[in-house]
Amino acid sequence: MLHPDRLFPADPTTRRIARELYEAIADLPIVSPHGHTDPSWFAQNPRFEDAASLFLTPDHYVLRMLRSRGLDYDDLGVPRRDGAPVAAPRAAWKHFAAHYDLFLGTPSRLWIDHALNWGFGIEEPLNEHTADRIFDQIGERLKSDDLRPRSVLDRAGIEVIATTEFALDPLEPQAELEKLGLTQRVRTTYRPDDVCDPDRPDFAENLARLGALTDCDTRQWSGMIEAHRRRRATFRRFGATATDHGVPTAHTADLAEPDKQPLLDRVLSQNATPEDARLFRAQMLTEMAALSVEDGMVMQIHAGVRRNTDPTLMRERGPDRGADIPVPVSPVQDLAPLLTRFGTAPGFQLIFFCLDETAYARELAPMAGYWPALLLGPPWWFHDSPRGIARYLDAVVESAGFYNLAGFNDDTRALLSIPVRHDVWRRGVASFLADMVERKTLGQAQAQDIARHLSTDAARHAYKMDNA
Amino acid sequence: MLHPDRLFPADPTTRRIARELYEAIADLPIVSPHGHTDPSWFAQNPRFEDAASLFLTPDHYVLRMLRSRGLDYDDLGVPRRDGAPVAAPRAAWKHFAAHYDLFLGTPSRLWIDHALNWGFGIEEPLNEHTADRIFDQIGERLKSDDLRPRSVLDRAGIEVIATTEFALDPLEPQAELEKLGLTQRVRTTYRPDDVCDPDRPDFAENLARLGALTDCDTRQWSGMIEAHRRRRATFRRFGATATDHGVPTAHTADLAEPDKQPLLDRVLSQNATPEDARLFRAQMLTEMAALSVEDGMVMQIHAGVRRNTDPTLMRERGPDRGADIPVPVSPVQDLAPLLTRFGTAPGFQLIFFCLDETAYARELAPMAGYWPALLLGPPWWFHDSPRGIARYLDAVVESAGFYNLAGFNDDTRALLSIPVRHDVWRRGVASFLADMVERKTLGQAQAQDIARHLSTDAARHAYKMDNA
Amino acid sequence: MLHPDRLFPADPTTRRIARELYEAIADLPIVSPHGHTDPSWFAQNPRFEDAASLFLTPDHYVLRMLRSRGLDYDDLGVPRRDGAPVAAPRAAWKHFAAHYDLFLGTPSRLWIDHALNWGFGIEEPLNEHTADRIFDQIGERLKSDDLRPRSVLDRAGIEVIATTEFALDPLEPQAELEKLGLTQRVRTTYRPDDVCDPDRPDFAENLARLGALTDCDTRQWSGMIEAHRRRRATFRRFGATATDHGVPTAHTADLAEPDKQPLLDRVLSQNATPEDARLFRAQMLTEMAALSVEDGMVMQIHAGVRRNTDPTLMRERGPDRGADIPVPVSPVQDLAPLLTRFGTAPGFQLIFFCLDETAYARELAPMAGYWPALLLGPPWWFHDSPRGIARYLDAVVESAGFYNLAGFNDDTRALLSIPVRHDVWRRGVASFLADMVERKTLGQAQAQDIARHLSTDAARHAYKMDNA
The missing domain is CATH 1.10.2020.10 (uronate isomerase, domain 2, chain A)
Incomplete structure (x- = not known):
């Protein structure tokens, strides 16, 4: 059912090279720095x-x-x-x-x-x-x-896995994981969408709850930022090295100080306009970057998905049932305020993901090939696939090189798919590199180094999990 | 002049597989469910x-x-x-x-x-x-x-062919075809652009003529809809299973009932704005979808062409002389009103075509992989070509699978090009599938089933011509 | 270090064909009709x-x-x-x-x-x-x-090379080149961005200087146009066959005569809006086209780059240090005013370059396949690369053919990279054509003719350097 040469190039010589490259990386540990598995699986091991x-x-x-x-x-x-x-x-x-x-x-x-x-x-x-x-x-x-969650981690060679929790998550499984000494292996990620998006019906209430959790006055801009600062520290205690931000667009803003409190007042009032909400989300991305510069957490942006495009489905069965669809993104324009401010800040790492492949060769690869802070996230979601991986490497490597890529992450809630997703990535990388070797633009030893880098080290470095 | 292996992949093993897959589909009948041949050819056989x-x-x-x-x-x-x-x-x-x-x-x-x-x-x-x-x-x-039109149908193995007529077309050849018992083989298609686009100089007059043809008051919204209902029934009598809509953008709208008559009044007045015209076209797409839900006709949208970009040519020699050029489309946003309303309506089938390939992997394939109503039209016009077909399959299959595709259609007015266009499609499909077989992600028997499906059955199902 | 088969396709038969095609073009002279080498190198030969x-x-x-x-x-x-x-x-x-x-x-x-x-x-x-x-x-x-600049021209087989000078450039090296009899081999290019972009801080002063240089009143629209007319003639004396226009977007405009002087007045005043500046740039492109129709100079547009996206870098070290990033372009809409006016003007040649690859298959190839004036520039900048060349040919040839392409140009200030850039292009062309030969859609003799054309003749014709 599973042919050992699956997904390798058809040309026999290139296939042989791909197989050799692959064999040397097939059994490397798995670094899974972004995903959506349930942390209670690892805490309770049901x-x-x-x-x-x-x-x-x-x-x-x-x-x-x-x-x-x-x-x-x-x-x-x-x-x-x-x-x-x-x-x-x-x-x-x-x-x-x-x-x-x-x-x-x-x-x-x-x-x-x-x-x-x-x-x-x-x-x-x-x-x-x-x-x-x-x-x-x-x-x-x-x-x-041996099919309980923690056994699956061992069997699959998962060295480290990150889950994703909203800012208000009680983090109970993480407390159990701490007792089990697993905080370095099963890490959380700070995803404050619940307190950054005024379009959520529970936004004002959430912001108040964040204030209560952190003992800050989140009706004040400075109090809100301080609340994030403290909450991020709590997440770091539970292994978080990164934050994540799911946003409809990649708009960022860099408001003057006096404009911030009035914006917060507006989005907390009944009269907020859609433009207010957009601007608040945009400004909060830049604020999160500022906190990352301060506390060293890696920042991830996942942009460009129209969520819940079928209102009937949403009403009947809730979100995450298949009706989220990608839309275009404009990274050069949208990220300008954030990058102008922090694109060269020492130690700051911003990993950008989008589902608009047209932005890769045109904007993202050139941007990643300039800005020290910017790394390209791997092909995401619909593009986490054999052809998606091939198109991604084709589009980005010539302008961004291999060392501005954040390696691979599986971004999945399906635990058993993790080893196969990493396997498909590694086969894709081996195939891409084998073609370069056979076309004499890369030596085989160089290709082997890059294959190894893209399999594990790139992700470790990108997410500051080098010591995991 | 025509090599039997033309267009197959270069790798010898993959080429052999492609040839085998192709040989089993090469002589299947041709189903040509959308095109622009002249129906009088088949009626009068000159x-x-x-x-x-x-x-x-x-x-x-x-x-x-x-x-x-x-x-x-x-x-x-x-x-x-x-x-x-x-x-x-x-x-x-x-x-x-x-x-x-x-x-x-x-x-x-x-x-x-x-x-x-x-x-x-x-x-x-x-x-x-x-x-x-x-x-x-x-x-x-x-x-x-044997080079008269009906002989060409036989020689080329064209099982069924659809022509395209505007709503006001007198359908005279169709009446002759009915007498000849050819209505199931040479079918018309209902294309009401002549009465749906207020930017046409003859729009108001056309709408009045539609009223006269159907005995309806087309100055009233409900009368206009009833006129379409009746005219569609007439087209169905002449074999139509589908409607077609050529629109500059894919904008749809879903107006509240009280807003419809005022919009019709405005576009029939001298004071219509470009935005009124745009909104009328958008609303009419949704109205046509409503009628399709009611009468079972398959709906086609061909969107995203700037027509007659050379005004001098238009003035000298009229339309369809080569100056129509594609522009970007935004299907997620534009189709939302229509799909929210009818995207899951039982039996409704919407086939979407566009010339903006960037929308395929980003929006259309994910949308077709969710909405029950939506099928992807084949690569259209400039992309009905060996490389266009390869890019299309590369972009859509991983997210939409093979069974959300509407198969192939030739969309041509050049009768003698029909067999070769289908042949290029079949060679493209065989090549794509052979690569999957050789890369071990598809069995050869599965590939053969899919090849057959994409050659004929997909089009038959998509256009409800199963009993043709 | 440099394998003779580098960059050729992996399939052995296709590789053999590519090698044969390449060998016949490898040593053809280099025609380099657009670039940024320093003309004083060739004048002073340091x-x-x-x-x-x-x-x-x-x-x-x-x-x-x-x-x-x-x-x-x-x-x-x-x-x-x-x-x-x-x-x-x-x-x-x-x-x-x-x-x-x-x-x-x-x-x-x-x-x-x-x-x-x-x-x-x-x-x-x-x-x-x-x-x-x-x-x-x-x-x-x-x-x-033998590593002085003029020796490099000889060693590399550079038959002709164009440099690029702004309208106000004193053209001193060109005067020396004229004395040396090198004006036909080292040609300048007229790039009037310095006097066409009101967003430059020195715009008004520059326009005044252009007036002084040409003895025209550039505060008057007609005087400004006359100043360009005269300055273009001076550039032609120094070998220029072409103009070049670097613009943030491809917007063109075709204003009525009475609207021109007020626009010039506004952009020369302190009160110009960004929209005034945009419209002035747009109108100037059309004016330059008009002058090209008159004087026969080939027009180049390089559109779609956001310049200096890192203000800190700009402040510290000036422009052209790596922070210029591509953005989307919309050629159908943007070029409509210019092409409607001059797209079929006898002898007019417009070569269009952009970094938004999504426009190639969707808009530019269909446009080049219609408008007599329009030729497609080669893959530019980030896309002047093995994969960029492959994607370009894949995207444009089926709709534009081979004869609406402007051949290759290296667009570089790095003299020693010129032969290798042309070599990569020739290898890319040979590889693309070899695949067509092996897939039986092109004969080998035809492929050889096209390979030769795309290596030198296409550029000679496109830039009217046929008699160089």
Whole structure:
């Protein structure tokens, strides 16, 4: 089911070079500095329940594709906000398996096939005939201890993994992880979207809660900044080396001091305009950069997604169900205020991700090839795929080189997909480099160094996890 | 002149796989669900006149390239609005042939070389030396019955072909086709641009004529909608399964009921603003979607072309002479009103085409991978080419899979180019799939199924022509 | 260090074809119709100083990448505006060499490796261990006469080279070149950005100086145009066949006559708005086109760069130090006024360059495939690279053909990189064509003709240097 030469270039000589490069990096540890796994998995180490809750219901990549061809989310076991019953796990799994051909050609299929094999020793293809049997096999295997979350970290060679928590998260699993001595291995990340986006209905309340948590007056600009400063310190105690910011656009702003408090007053009032909200988000990115310069946390920006484009779905089943779609980004213009201020600040590292591939060769690679602070995040989300990786390297390397890239991160909530995602990246890197070797623009030893760098070291450096 | 392995990948193993995949689909029937051939050809089955009127004067791909290097449209026999004389067919053909090297590297050359060979048995290259002889050979062959339009359908294996008529078209050829029992084979398509675009100088008059045709008061919003409802039914009687909408942008709107009549009043008045016209077009797309939900017609949107960018040409010789140029599109934002309303409506199918390839990986493939209604149209116009097809599949398959694609359509007014355009698509599909097989991400049997699907079934399903 | 098959496709058969195509064009003369070498080099034929001033300090491609990974411009010997001392050449060179791995995968490394070998016979790799020795070797070789600028022209087979001078340039080297009989070989280019951009602080003064130079009243619109007319004639005396226009966007305008003088009055006043400045630049492009129609000079537009995106750098060390970054362009919309007016004017040639690759397949190739005046400039700046060349040909040839391309130009101030840049282009062209030959869409003889055309003749024709 999994051919050892999968994803390598077709030309036999280039393939041989790719295989050699790959073999030397295949078993390197995994550094996973950005993602969305559940920290309580690692704190409490529970057993996973069944095939459907592992591979189907939490994976919006998978759900969306089934819906796109007319399948009903009820029949796939996706919970409803109104609590009405949906399909049970086995029925949902069988429905999914019967339509598994929809995933031909997609990375989801690569990941699931690989994870079924790697995690459960499944050798037969998933389809309507094998669905029941595979469901049972998975259920049986999940009873063993070596598929509990912490065992998965060990089996997969995950040296370090970062989860992502909002600013107001109570961080309870992190307190347990601290007791277990796992804070350096399972790190949190500070994602203050809950207190930086005035368009959220609970924004004012959230900001007040942040004030209460940190003993600051968050109705005052300076108090709000101090609250972030303190909350970031708490996150660092739980292993955080980085912050993350999910924003609809990459707009940043650098307001004069006297303009800040009036802006905060407006977004806390009932009369805030959309432009006020936009400006507040833009200014907060620059404020977060200022705090990063101060406290050394690496800053990540994930920009350019229109969230919840299907209001009906949002109403029925909530967010993260497959209706988030990329839109264009304009990094040169949008990041100018932040970079002008902090683009050369010593020690500051800003990792930028976007889903608009057109910005890579045109803007991001040239920018990363100039600004000391800027590193390019790996191909994200829809572009975390064999062809997405190939297009990314094609577009960025000539202008940014290899050393302005932040390596790879999997950005997933699907624990079992982590090793395969890193494997696809490493195969992609080996293939790209093999082509350069065969076309005589890189020596094989140089290629091997770069392959190793992009597999692990680049991520360690980018996220300041060198001592992990 | 036509190598059997043309367009296949260079790597010998991959080429062998591509050839095998191709051989199993090469002779499948042709389903041509969108195009611009003249329905009277099939109704009256006349003889074509000569080489120039077959290959040169009606083909704006060809004319434009000759003009771009300074050739005069008079010398190419392109009719003038002022009736002044232009070159005769033979002279025009010789002028074209003498500059045929301009087409090296372009799909036009592939199509013409193939059609000369397939239709007329021409084996020698077209150039200034052979132009006269080939003109004569074509003229001679055109006298035989097997190059009349209906014979071409048979010889090319065209199972079904759709033409495109404006809402006010008298549909006379269709009435003849009905008598001949050909309505299921030569289908019309409802393209109401003539009554949906207030920027046309004849818009108000056209809307009145639509009212007269359907016995509705089209000055009233509800009467106008009813007129469309009736006219669509007439088109369905003549085989239409689909509508088509050519729009400068993909803007859609979903106005509240009370806002509709005032908008119609404004665009029928002398005081309409450009924004009124834009909003009317946007709202009419959503209205057409509503009617499709009601009557089951498949909806097509062709968006993102700036028409007639050379006013001098327009004045001298009218539209469709080569000066239409693509512009960017923003599908996420523009289609939101329509999709929010009808994106999950049962049975509704919306096929979207654009010429802005940057929207494919960023927006359209993710959207098609979510919305049940949305299917991606094939690479259109300038991108209906070997490299355009390769870029399209590269950009869309990983996020949309193979089953959210609408297969292929040729969108041409050049009858003899239809078999070759489908052949180039099939070779492109076989090449893409062979690469996946050789790189071990798809089994050969799966690849063969997908190749067959993309050659015919995808188009049949997308256009609800399954029972054709 | 330089493999003879470098950059050719991996597939052995295709590689063989590429090599054959390349061998027939490798030694053709170099036509370099656009660039930024210093004309005094050719007039005075001095010796170059040392390795650092040849390869490091003037090359913003190189400087930027070093800065992006935290190196200090002081340590690289980049002069400061405040005159504070910076590293001496040897120290700067050693610092650069120690970080030369940053350039792996970039065209800069290709160019420098090639130039070290071609110019100085260096066979060992540049790194911290070899830096001193190579610095000495270069210094030694620079004492020989065959590395003086005019000898480099001969050794590299540079048939003709164009430099670029602003409208107010005193053209002193050109006067010397005229005495030496070199005006046809070292040509200037008219670049009137200094008198066309009201956003420059010295704009009004510059326009007055242009008036003084040409004995025209440049406060009057007609006088200003006449001043350009005369200044262009002076440039033509010194070999210029072309003008060049560096503009932030490609906006053009075609104002009515009565609106022109008031616009000039506004931009010369203290009250000009940014929109006035934009409109003036836009109108001046159309005026320059009008003068080109009149005097036959080829017009070049280089659009879509945000200059000096790091204000701190600008303040410390001035422009052209690596902080210029591309932004999107919209050629269909922006060029409409100019092309509507002059797009079909006999003899007018407009060569358009941009750094937004997304515009190539979508807008520029279709436009070049229609408008007689429009030719596509080669991949520019960040895209003058092996992958940039491959993407360019992939994107433009199918819609524009080969004969609407302006061939290659190197656009460099680095004299020794000229032969290698042309070599990379020729290898890229040979590789692209070899793939077509192997995939049977082009005959080998046709491919050879096109390879030759794109290597030299295309540039000669595009720049009207046919008789050079």
